[in-house]
Amino acid sequence: MTSVKTSSPPSPPPTGKSPGVALHAGTSDLRALIMNNLRQSGIYVALVVIVGLFAVLTDGVSLSPGNITNIVLQYSYILVLAIGMVIIIIGGHIDLSVGSVVALTGAVSAVLVIREGFPWWVGILAALAVGVAVGAWHGFWVAYAGIPAFIVTLAGMLLFRGLTLRVLDNISLSPFPADYQQVAAGFLNGLLGGDGFDAFTLLIGAVAVAGYAVSGFRTRVARVRYQQPVESFPLFVARVVLVGAVIMYFAWQLAHARGLPIVLIILAVLVLVYGLLTRRTVFGRQVYAIGGNLSAAMLSGVKVRTVNFWMFVNMGFLAAVAGVIYSSRSNGAQPAAGNMFELDAIAAAFIGGAAVTGGVGTVVGAMVGGLIMAVMSNGMQLMGVDQSIQSVVKGLVLLVAVAFDVYNKRRAGSSR
Amino acid sequence: MDDTILEMRRITKTFPGVTALADVSLAVRRGEIHAICGENGAGKSTLMKVLSGVHPTGSYDGEIVLDGTPVHFRGIRDSESQGVVIIHQELALVPHLSIAENIFLGNERRGPGGLIDWNRANAEAADLLASVGLHENPVTPVIQLGVGKQQLVEIAKALSKKVRLLILDEPTAALNDIDSAHLLDLLRRLRDRGITCILISHKLNEVTAIADATTVIRDGRTVETLSLASGEVTQERIIRGMVGRDLDSFYPDRVSKPGEEVLRIENWSVRHPTQDRLVVDDVSLDVRAGEVVGIAGLMGAGRTELAMSVFGRSYGRDVRGRLFVRGREVRANTVAEAIEHGIAYVTEDRKRFGLNLIDDVRRNVSAAALGRLARLGWVNGNEEIRVAEQSRRDMNIKTTSVMAVVGKLSGGNQQKVVLSKWLFTNPDVLILDEPTRGIDVGAKFEIYTIVNRLVAEGKAVILISSELPELLGMCDRIYTLAAGRITGQVPVAEATQENLMDLMTKDKERVG
Numbered sequence: 001m002t003s004v005k006t007s008s009p010p011s012p013p014p015t016g017k018s019p020g021v022a023l024h025a026g027t028s029d030l031r032a033l034i035m036n037n038l039r040q041s042g043i044y045v046a047l048v049v050i051v052g053l054f055a056v057l058t059d060g061v062s063l064s065p066g067n068i069t070n071i072v073l074q075y076s077y078i079l080v081l082a083i084g085m086v087i088i089i090i091g092g093h094i095d096l097s098v099g100s101v102v103a104l105t106g107a108v109s110a111v112l113v114i115r116e117g118f119p120w121w122v123g124i125l126a127a128l129a130v131g132v133a134v135g136a137w138h139g140f141w142v143a144y145a146g147i148p149a150f151i152v153t154l155a156g157m158l159l160f161r162g163l164t165l166r167v168l169d170n171i172s173l174s175p176f177p178a179d180y181q182q183v184a185a186g187f188l189n190g191l192l193g194g195d196g197f198d199a200f201t202l203l204i205g206a207v208a209v210a211g212y213a214v215s216g217f218r219t220r221v222a223r224v225r226y227q228q229p230v231e232s233f234p235l236f237v238a239r240v241v242l243v244g245a246v247i248m249y250f251a252w253q254l255a256h257a258r259g260l261p262i263v264l265i266i267l268a269v270l271v272l273v274y275g276l277l278t279r280r281t282v283f284g285r286q287v288y289a290i291g292g293n294l295s296a297a298m299l300s301g302v303k304v305r306t307v308n309f310w311m312f313v314n315m316g317f318l319a320a321v322a323g324v325i326y327s328s329r330s331n332g333a334q335p336a337a338g339n340m341f342e343l344d345a346i347a348a349a350f351i352g353g354a355a356v357t358g359g360v361g362t363v364v365g366a367m368v369g370g371l372i373m374a375v376m377s378n379g380m381q382l383m384g385v386d387q388s389i390q391s392v393v394k395g396l397v398l399l400v401a402v403a404f405d406v407y408n409k410r411r412a413g414s415s416r
Numbered sequence: 417m418d419d420t421i422l423e424m425r426r427i428t429k430t431f432p433g434v435t436a437l438a439d440v441s442l443a444v445r446r447g448e449i450h451a452i453c454g455e456n457g458a459g460k461s462t463l464m465k466v467l468s469g470v471h472p473t474g475s476y477d478g479e480i481v482l483d484g485t486p487v488h489f490r491g492i493r494d495s496e497s498q499g500v501v502i503i504h505q506e507l508a509l510v511p512h513l514s515i516a517e518n519i520f521l522g523n524e525r526r527g528p529g530g531l532i533d534w535n536r537a538n539a540e541a542a543d544l545l546a547s548v549g550l551h552e553n554p555v556t557p558v559i560q561l562g563v564g565k566q567q568l569v570e571i572a573k574a575l576s577k578k579v580r581l582l583i584l585d586e587p588t589a590a591l592n593d594i595d596s597a598h599l600l601d602l603l604r605r606l607r608d609r610g611i612t613c614i615l616i617s618h619k620l621n622e623v624t625a626i627a628d629a630t631t632v633i634r635d636g637r638t639v640e641t642l643s644l645a646s647g648e649v650t651q652e653r654i655i656r657g658m659v660g661r662d663l664d665s666f667y668p669d670r671v672s673k674p675g676e677e678v679l680r681i682e683n684w685s686v687r688h689p690t691q692d693r694l695v696v697d698d699v700s701l702d703v704r705a706g707e708v709v710g711i712a713g714l715m716g717a718g719r720t721e722l723a724m725s726v727f728g729r730s731y732g733r734d735v736r737g738r739l740f741v742r743g744r745e746v747r748a749n750t751v752a753e754a755i756e757h758g759i760a761y762v763t764e765d766r767k768r769f770g771l772n773l774i775d776d777v778r779r780n781v782s783a784a785a786l787g788r789l790a791r792l793g794w795v796n797g798n799e800e801i802r803v804a805e806q807s808r809r810d811m812n813i814k815t816t817s818v819m820a821v822v823g824k825l826s827g828g829n830q831q832k833v834v835l836s837k838w839l840f841t842n843p844d845v846l847i848l849d850e851p852t853r854g855i856d857v858g859a860k861f862e863i864y865t866i867v868n869r870l871v872a873e874g875k876a877v878i879l880i881s882s883e884l885p886e887l888l889g890m891c892d893r894i895y896t897l898a899a900g901r902i903t904g905q906v907p908v909a910e911a912t913q914e915n916l917m918d919l920m921t922k923d924k925e926r927v928g
Contacts, residue, residue: 226801229817280797282790289783292772299730299761299769300784300837301752359774 042404043353043368050372054379062379065257068250073184073329075374076263077102077322079367081345082352083274084318086366089349090278091311092291092358093142093149097134097156098319098345102338103164105131105323110173110333113180120180127327128320134160135316139309149312157342165335174332182262184329189259197252198259205251208268209244216240263325270321275363287311291358347394348373351401372397421446421612422581427466427478436462437476437636444581444629449603449613451627451644453620453654455882459636460616464583467614468502469495482581499580503570505589509558516541516554519573544572548602563691564595571602582606583614588622589716592693600626618714620651620921632657651921652914659884659913667889668861670868674892675705677743678876679759679845684737686718686725686900695721695732697900703845703876708867710887710908711880712916713897719880720764722897723847727761728754741844755784758844762834762851764880766827770834773823777815778804780822780833785841807836812862828859835866845876852886864890884913896920 054062061067081098088095108130109123134156141152175181192199216236223230231239254260278284286307289297298304322341327333352369354361373394380390422444429437437459444450454460465471467480469489480487482498489495492502509518516538525540527533541554550568558566567587574582584603588596603613603626617623623630624644632639632654639657642649680702688695696718703709713719724731726739728751738745741757748754754761763769771780781804782789789800804818811832815825822833831851838846848867852860867890871877881887887894894911896904896919904919 222798223801226798226805228801228819280795281793282786282795283793285779285783285786285795288775288779289772292774293768295769296772297783299727299751299763301728301750301755302783303750303752355774359772 082348084315086349099338099341100160101319106327131320135313139312143308201255448628451630454633501574511559674707686732687734710891710894718900760838760843764850828855
């Protein structure tokens with residue numbers, strides 16, 4: 001995006017260090033590693049604690065194969081929304097309209113597929129197109145007209161809820177044909193057989209673990225070659241083993257339920273793509289730059305308007321993906337669909353370490369934040385906790401998470 | 417006759433790493449206009465902040481005696497209750513409130529039951545406005561007034577607090593000639609009513625015109641107090657006091673061999689973004705490869721505004737003029753275009769405009785030229801680390817790692833990160849705006865060395881600085897800027913602090 005005069009490319013990297021060094025370099029100072037990353041490690045610890053807590057409170061039901069599958073199916077669309085939302089928040093904005101957009105895109109799809117009888121994929125494409133158009137609408141007002149996103153998307157929340165009612169003529173549409181329902185209720189199952197479990201799911205899990213290990217090792221080799229600090233090799237292995245164990249346990253449980261949910265594949269692809277997009281592309285980096293210091297970004301030649309515009313287009317697209325998943329899962333479109341989804345998505349991003357002032361946050365963090373909310377809601381439902389108490393608990397968790405973040409920042413600031 | 421209203425004795429104020437005021441003493445007589453003169457950063461504003469309680473008692477050493485009694489202000493409210501009121505350079509009015517609401521803000525006129533008595537407030541405001549010669553309805557929102565009138569509202573507000581000692585910090589910096597004349601006239605009338613004024617001003621013609629005495633401050637120390645009543649003290653005499661120090665000898669040597677012209681602007685004019693006045697007025701200048709060209713000017717002269725308007729029109733509106741890079745006229749209407757044409761602007765305010773403080777060194781270094789590290793939009797993270805490491809070595813950036821957060825580095829190292837960022841755009845001309853502001857002496861020397869190295873490599877440098885010794889030590893040529901106009905161009909061999917200061921304080925009539 002930033003174009004610069006042609007010039008000689010930067011000189012080649014320092015050579016003479018073989019990858020073998022990667023086995024010996026690095027620090028074992030676990031405390032320092034954790035303290036330097038308190039914000040990130042904090043939410044992982046919180047997730048583990050909450051999963052453990054509810055496993056005990058529900059006598060292990062919350063970790064049963066059926067329930068884990070359930071959590072994935074039930075909260076996938078919130079996680080999809082949280083991906084877009086965290087990017088918006090990193091850029092220093094907010095989007096209050098996503099619940100309405102979920103409803104509108106689902107409604108458009110339902111009208112085309114259920115009422116007009118088009119094939120399932122036409123509904124999905126139309127929903128995505130509507131989502132992108134809505135995002136472009138928001139992007140235009142925020143980026144080019146200079147209206148604060150809070151106002152633009154508050155207006156959008158009302159506007160697109162109203163359009164949903166219009167599109168649906170105030171009534172629910174149901175049911176979708178079986179093909180469409182596959183999106184949220186389908187499983188890849190039995191492709192490779194297996195006795196009482198699905199071997200394919202385990203294979204995918206194993207591939208994921210291998211991918212994690214290989215990419216981690218490659219990063220490590222590069223870091224060492226460029227003389228950057230890394231964790232010690234045993235610590236690195238321990239981390240890979242730990243993450244691998246969690247993934248395999250998760251896969252094992254899924255394999256003993258109904259197999260690999262299609263939504264999980266969609267979600268995994270999105271997390272992977274957007275994780276790379278935010279960290280490794282010029283666009284993603286400019287989002288951080290804008291949120292971190294708008295004036296500095298402008299004076300560095302970042303095309304702030306363009307970046308803001310596409311941020312919202314992307315949010316519209318992901319809201320449409322969530323809309324398709326939600327309509328598929330609820331097997332229809334309702335005028336009140338997606339109510340308050342925006343708040344869950346925003347909460348996920350903030351619990352996951354995004355900063356209210358912008359410039360900070362990660363896709364993975366938002367996913368963990370979303371999972372914390374999901375596991376809590378699900379656990380409390382299993383325990384039969386009253387809806388009112390659930391809401392109180394969720395509110396307090398959000399408050400505590402952000403308070404921790406603010407405290408943490410103040411601590412870092414005072415040590416200057 | 418020697419009736420002293422205020423005495424500040426041996427005031428010493430230190431900030432972490434910097435001594436802003438050292439043993440400053442000041443005595444002001446009742447009913448006089450007392451000017452305080454000094455270069456940017458000499459300590460004038462700090463002294464007034466000490467006096468008005470912005471820097472509370474205990475945060476400085478020394479004694480303040482008001483009307484014979486020692487005072488210990490813990491904040492603005494304390495000093496205002498004693499009749500000491502400061503009007504800052506940036507006006508502190510709430511734009512959408514009315515004149516009367518602003519005048520009585522925090523000091524509301526209450527009626528029975530504690531409710532605000534607006535009739536009384538508006539009536540009193542009208543009286544106050546009459547006394548400062550402002551003919552406006554007290555219910556007019558302040559935003560509808562020009563800067564000159566807003567200044568009068570500030571003074572009316574001060575009068576409402578039963579002011580004994582009025583401090584004005586650069587009151588005419590943002591005013592045009594007519595408004596300035598009005599304001600100075602008002603100050604004379606206030607003096608005749610017995611109100612003592614302390615006036616901080618860069619405009620020495622104003623100082624000699626209306627002040628009864630002036631105290632000159634330099635490098636945080638009192639130099640002298642001159643009585644202006646006789647009219648014998650000239651502007652040149654004051655300037656000598658302001659700059660009278662030896663040129664520090666720590667500017668590294670450089671062989672000057674200017675090459676081809678790299679950047680030239682012609683008839684460059686810039687209008688203030690919200691007010692109807694020219695901030696930069698018909699400026700032309702040029703800079704050659706291998707040359708350091710200085711721009712000297714006092715605060716408000718339009719130096720930064722000139723630089724930022726050239727850099728992709730980042731400041732002002734209605735920018736007019738022609739821009740030439742290597743003899744060819746170019747358009748640089750956005751920052752991206754300016755960077756493309758090889759222009760880099762290193763801001764004077766690195767924290768606000770230069771760095772993403774919450775991000776690491778690596779990403780700050782690459783921020784302005786991420787495209788050089790990317791293919792099809794994908795950033796090569798390893799290359800980025802290598803570039804950052806190279807900058808760290810070349811610039812001697814002291815940090816534990818290039819992954820360290822920039823906000824935690826010292827000022828000097830932050831400045832080196834900003835420089836690295838702009839050097840990575842591979843510019844032909846670097847505009848350095850106050851590159852050594854707020855950094856320690858050692859880091860300054862390193863920055864100078866880096867600048868000389870860049871110039872030796874054939875880059876062109878425009879150096880904007882408030883420190884005249886720095887300009888004299890680093891530049892080949894120096895332009896002086898006053899009120900948005902170029903008032904002179906001096907080869908360094910002929911430049912002295914005195915003749916530069918004289919050119920910098922020229923007003924429009926003297927420019928001709």
